[in-house]
Amino acid sequence: MASRMISAGVLSLALFSTLAQPSFAGGLDRGGYNIDLLFDQSRFSAQSAVIYVMPQRELENVKDNTARRGNLSGRPNSADETENYAVPYVGFKAGYEAVDCLFDYSEPFGVHTNPGVNWAGANSNVETKVDTENYAATCSYKFDVGPGQLRLIGGAFYQRLDGFQEKLVAVLPPRFGTGIGRLDIADESGGWRAGVAYEIPEYGVRASLVYNSRVKYDDLTGTLNLSQVAGGAIIPVAGSAEAPDSLELKLQSGIAPDWLAFGSVKWTNWSLLQSIPFCPTNGLACPAGGITSLDLAYRDGWTVVGGVGHKFNDQWTAALSLTWDRGTSDGYGSQTDTWLVGAGAAYNPTENVEWRVAGSLGVMTSGESGTFTRDGVTYGNDATYTFGNDLVAAVSTSIKVKF
Template identity: 30%
Template sequence: MKYAVGAAALAAVTTGPALAGGVERSNQSVSILFEQGTYVELGFSRFDPDVSGSSNSSGLGSGEMAPGFSSYSLAYKQDLGENIAVALIVDEPVGADVSYSGTNNYPLGSTPPTLTLDGANADVNSTGVTALLKYEFPSHFSLIGGVRAIKTSGTVSLPGVFNYALDSSTETNFGYIVGVAWEKPEIAARVALTYSSSVTHDFEAHESFYNPSTMSVVDDMTDLETEVPQSLTLEFQTGIAADTLIFGSVRWVDWSAFNISPEYYTGTPNGLGLDPLVSYEHDVITYNLGLGRKFNENWSAAILVGYEKHEGTYTGNLGPTDGFRSIGLAATYTTGKVKVTGGIRYVEIGDAKTEFGPDTTRFKGNDGVGVGLRVGYYF
């Protein structure tokens, strides 16, 4: 059932980057380990969200504060004998691109709020390199293990918050992956459960701002610890009829452990004493379920739905989303040794509420569209 491999690949972020926790850009799938023979794949995806909100007290709008972003991936898989397969994956595990427009027009003679996100910008960049190994036992069970390196950096500019700015160092740190899988090839059945450890970054951060309590400018280097959280991912597929496959995933991420709290931004008495730049009250579970169909030797297609629970609690101003629902369509064309997959996904972004000083902002009616393209080659 070779079609099963092509259909399942449609679920692997072909329809735009992930959204879990607001900053996740990769679902860290291990499905490439189950490709046949030696295989290389290049992926590109883009997500264009429409996210805006307005203040409860003043009615002032945030403007479009979430610009579109692109992600890439590169993966290589090779067999080392009958029972051992290895893979190398390069991707972007986390990321953020936030830009509040700062277009509010305050009434003539009025005083703008003491704190405002007008003109605020934030950028988080990361590169992940994951090396995986799969050992298959005669019983069709497999053990999976590997190591992951993540390089991350970030900047923040908040001109409406006493001209606060942060620029972090670029740090590379390591984690590990362990898992188990079971297959029944005659019905294209496979279940894989993998755990990815957290990766802790210890940054040097350059913070600068105007301190209203001392009426002086602070410009100093501080230490900042941030954790890319641990996760647990269940991926599954099985044939349910001739040339028809059901597939999906359930992914838990420990986002409640993710926190960005710079020393001066959150600290007192020498700092601003504000809430963390980014934090989440709840962990996140993301569900994906799809149906794939092979039409002929060249074409297969799938439909995929996704869901994350809306928690209803406060989220961070630099990631004002709370759950989502999505639907995606994708198709794969295979000719000779080449496999090309393209897809599109519509995402209904969950309403969110944020706090900033004494004010609350509501983000409602937001959505986005993601597209993806993957090109694979079998050697």
């Protein structure tokens, strides 16, 4: 009798843990990769979701480290670095006997910082924005093993990237332009994923391990626009970079009638991204380190989530979670450890429709960004700064239709 009571509650909770809270991770992480809709028990299901994130990182005690582009010491020594952003998701899942397939659109990676030009660190960043679009197909085959089912997972995805970075290249009189240089880049590439999962549906048990491959952007091309600098021009440039591979373990289990515990551990290979140099493609010589570069100096990211969910009745379900994300900045940049508390609720007006809403509030921990050298490349030689413990908040909503 107890097992039936657990089953009745956890079946509706099993996928709710997916959007128990919005996330805010390090590196260029936005929505990340999410294939949990693949496990939906319905033959067909469609889901649309959006997460809106509001980080509030403020840089303080900013110092201009070089006078070669003009002395900025007279400008404000603090700035609001981050911008709010939204992350959409759309997925459709279809199943036939032992095979399930998921087709989805997501925006896994991105960043948007915009401290502006009126701060002492404008030599290092005026505005940086990177966006990605990801189109994926993921399928699985399941078969009976012991008391549950083993599921083999495989898929592929096509990804597009575009972005820009603006810096103050020179402090000039107004008649010579703004003095801002702008790097624009874009490319497209593909990747793959593979994984395995084991499920015992009547107890809400599922363990999954999924690997997402690197995405090699070998033809990252664009322009370096120096037209706002006296004597400057628009120079075509090219470089290469890799979006990181990742490995994620997710666990969940019914722990009592109408109660579910869930957790996950994710590793992301952000240390792939250090300094990304760009060289001219118009025949000009390329200096060491490129004519310009996108400097990140990341370390690997780790994200750990734990939580619990409860089904109150056939219409209402709720969950609480705690997330720790290890910051990817390693002495350069402002991406330190983040702690988040999340809460969410799901409402089922009918057995075929589910509406979810969730929110989280967290702390981005304090730190500093300074000058150091790694692998012969010097980081932080434009500006140094500190930052305190800052708040980050997020909300999300989604609707799922099953048929």
